[in-house]
Amino acid sequence: xxxxxxxxxxSIIKDMTYGFCPGCDHGVAIRLVAECLDELGLKENAIxxxxxxxSVCLYDYLDVDSVEAPHGRALAEATGIKRARPDKxxxxxxxxxxxxxxxxxxxxxxxxxxxxxTAICINxxxxxxxxxxxxxxxxxxxxxxxxxxGRNVEYYGYPIRIxxxxxxxxxxxxxxRVSLDSVANIRxxxxxxxKAFEYQLKGLGFSFVEILSTCPTNWHMTPQKAHxxxxxxxxxxxxxxxxxxxxxKV
Amino acid sequence: xxxxxxxPEGKVLIKGNYAIANAAVIAGCECxxxxxxxxxxxxxxxxxxxxxxxxxxxxxxESELASINMVIGACSTGAKAMTSSSSCAVSLMQEALSxxxxxxxxxxxxxxxxxxxxxxNIYPSQGxxxxxxxxxxxxxxxxxxxxxxxxxxxxDLTYKAFYLAHxxxxxxxxxxxxxxxxxxxxxxxxxxxxxxxxxxxWALTGAKGRGRRVIRSxxxxxxxxxxxxxxxxxxxxxxxxKEVMYDEYMTExxxxxxxxxxxxxxxxxxxxxxAREKGLKVGAFRPITISPFPNKRLKELSCSAKKFLVTEINxxxxxxxxxxxxxxKVPVEFYGKGVGSMIDVEDLVDKIESLIEV
Ligand SMILES: Cc1ncc(C[n+]2csc(CCOP(=O)(O)OP(=O)(O)O)c2C)c(N)n1
Ligand code: SF4
Numbered sequence: 001x002x003x004x005x006x007x008x009x010x011s012i013i014k015d016m017t018y019g020f021c022p023g024c025d026h027g028v029a030i031r032l033v034a035e036c037l038d039e040l041g042l043k044e045n046a047i048x049x050x051x052x053x054x055s056v057c058l059y060d061y062l063d064v065d066s067v068e069a070p071h072g073r074a075l076a077e078a079t080g081i082k083r084a085r086p087d088k089x090x091x092x093x094x095x096x097x098x099x100x101x102x103x104x105x106x107x108x109x110x111x112x113x114x115x116x117x118t119a120i121c122i123n124x125x126x127x128x129x130x131x132x133x134x135x136x137x138x139x140x141x142x143x144x145x146x147x148x149x150g151r152n153v154e155y156y157g158y159p160i161r162i163x164x165x166x167x168x169x170x171x172x173x174x175x176x177r178v179s180l181d182s183v184a185n186i187r188x189x190x191x192x193x194x195k196a197f198e199y200q201l202k203g204l205g206f207s208f209v210e211i212l213s214t215c216p217t218n219w220h221m222t223p224q225k226a227h228x229x230x231x232x233x234x235x236x237x238x239x240x241x242x243x244x245x246x247x248x249k250v
Numbered sequence: 251x252x253x254x255x256x257x258p259e260g261k262v263l264i265k266g267n268y269a270i271a272n273a274a275v276i277a278g279c280e281c282x283x284x285x286x287x288x289x290x291x292x293x294x295x296x297x298x299x300x301x302x303x304x305x306x307x308x309x310x311x312e313s314e315l316a317s318i319n320m321v322i323g324a325c326s327t328g329a330k331a332m333t334s335s336s337s338c339a340v341s342l343m344q345e346a347l348s349x350x351x352x353x354x355x356x357x358x359x360x361x362x363x364x365x366x367x368x369x370x371n372i373y374p375s376q377g378x379x380x381x382x383x384x385x386x387x388x389x390x391x392x393x394x395x396x397x398x399x400x401x402x403x404x405x406d407l408t409y410k411a412f413y414l415a416h417x418x419x420x421x422x423x424x425x426x427x428x429x430x431x432x433x434x435x436x437x438x439x440x441x442x443x444x445x446x447x448x449x450x451x452w453a454l455t456g457a458k459g460r461g462r463r464v465i466r467s468x469x470x471x472x473x474x475x476x477x478x479x480x481x482x483x484x485x486x487x488x489x490x491x492k493e494v495m496y497d498e499y500m501t502e503x504x505x506x507x508x509x510x511x512x513x514x515x516x517x518x519x520x521x522x523x524x525a526r527e528k529g530l531k532v533g534a535f536r537p538i539t540i541s542p543f544p545n546k547r548l549k550e551l552s553c554s555a556k557k558f559l560v561t562e563i564n565x566x567x568x569x570x571x572x573x574x575x576x577x578x579k580v581p582v583e584f585y586g587k588g589v590g591s592m593i594d595v596e597d598l599v600d601k602i603e604s605l606i607e608v
Contacts, residue, residue, distance in 0.1 A: 045458065
């Protein structure tokens with residue numbers, strides 16, 4: 001008897017063309033989000049505020065109601081949605097530039113207000129869509145198109161640790177950092193996303209997952225090398241883990 | 251702070267800012283998001299108490315970038331939502347207003363002008379006529395802009411702003427100034443006079459029992475963008491055809507027509523009365539919708555009048571629209587003052603006399 005080994009989640013649009021670069025983790029992350037929406041039965045009650053960056057393509061793949069926010073303002077729009085319609089499941093899916101640079105004010109205050117929404121942030125240490133410039137999470141020493149000799153403190157200052165920052169906000173119910181560099185870590189990432197979603201369903205406050213991701217195109221690496229970099233360089237600075245969990249007293 | 255009853259009976263004496271806020275509540279505003287700035291802070295103060303009392307949504311936002319985008323989020327679900335602000339802070343909202351026109355969302359924004367440019371000061375000014383009617387957002391877009399001239403109109407036009415925003419799915423602004431915001435006048439509220447607009451065909455509610463909806467400004471191709479812009483501009487043409495409002499006073503036989511908007515029009519009317527008593531053939535014209543602008547009516551008036559005078563509390567902004575409408579047919583003079591109180595009635599009469607004698 002045949003057993004089904006692969007199924008496209010219901011929350012993924014069926015007739016789309018895949019537009020992310022080969023080896024880009026956006027695809028994996030969106031699939032995990034879709035699986036969690038499916039498993040929690042949220043697809044038909046969800047509204048998302050999309051962000052600007054490669055993450056904007058979320059609405060090309062995810063079969064849920066969406067409104068496109070200007071760069072950095074997704075959590076303000078999500079706040080408006082949730083305050084207007086508290087019974088809806090509301091989440092954002094943002095790049096690190098969107099969430100932690102131009103939108104850091106909106107992100108921090110959504111967390112401080114304890115908005116009962118979930119934010120997913122893709123940390124790929126660069127502005128992907130605009131061609132790989134230095135962003136808020138670019139590692140010290142990292143070469144980008146606007147840090148041609150590598151990020152130095154003198155000119156660029158330091159990268160931000162987003163999950164730790166959000167964990168410091170009192171309205172945050174859950175803040176975790178995960179990685180997609182291995183199958184085991186992808187499983188953990190899914191658990192974290194699901195937990196963040198469940199915390200919203202329980203009405204506990206702001207829930208947040210930072211996902212360490214690849215941008216092979218702008219890193220000028222093969223997909224495998226890019227995942228090695230996540231493990232060898234990024235995870236040393238951006239250490240995966242749960243930084244706040246109101247139910248576990250973390 | 252005085253909290254009025256939600257629907258006060260009969261005539262009440264009230265400040266412009268409170269009148270706007272209370273009218274919004276009566277209009278059924280479900281969500282208010284705002285950040286303080288003089289001279290409109292009373293609106294947010296009133297809303298903070300009233301919306302909580304009525305169990306409606308209120309957020310004291312972290313910035314005007316956030317407030318206007320919160321309004322967009324709420325509007326994407328079909329909610330009646332608003333923010334209020336002033337001058338330099340409305341500058342911060344320009345990107346979002348461009349998005350909201352492209353996403354065809356019923357955003358309501360109240361702008362109570364203060365002096366500029368930059369931080370300027372908190373004295374009354376009409377220096378944001380261009381900001382309201384032209385705007386600083388990117389691309390081809392227009393707001394609907396309603397300019398009250400007294401406190402009663404602050405109420406009537408707030409009602410109308412919610413209606414027009416939802417009817418045309420276009421951001422709509424009530425443009426007042428510090429004088430109107432701070433001034434008390436006797437008014438009546440009455441009921442919200444417009445029908446509720448059905449938004450069930452487009453609002454985001456979760457894709458239950460239907461295909462998902464995406465509200466976005468991004469157009470994948472140049473052709474798509476052109477199709478959209480043509481549709482948008484057909485909508486603007488319809489709004490101009492149906493919704494233009496203006497007020498006229500003794501224009502029928504007037505040789506000189508004095509045009510002004512908002513609170514400046516009050517002194518203009520008084521000056522026209524005095525000039526008429528002196529036997530001068532002068533009239534007053536006041537656009538109530540400054541976007542769309544009453545081009546057609548001004549063009550008609552330029553066939554009978556010999557001259558126009560435009561007065562504003564700015565360095566000459568609406569005068570440009572009057573000149574475009576009149577299109578060189580008769581001279582259009584400007585008499586303005588950068589910021590501060592309205593131009594005195596006596597000075598206006600002198601100006602009128604000097605222009606008619608010539
Ligand atoms: C206000 C504004 N500034 C700049 C841009 C240009 N822009 C588009 S995407 C982007 C960077 C996005 O980077 P990130 O959020 O890290 O997402 P990624 O593309 O890496 O997924 C920028 C700067 C814009 N669209 N709007
Ligand atoms: S540019 Fe980078 S983030 Fe964007 S799709 Fe390509 S690999 Fe992914």
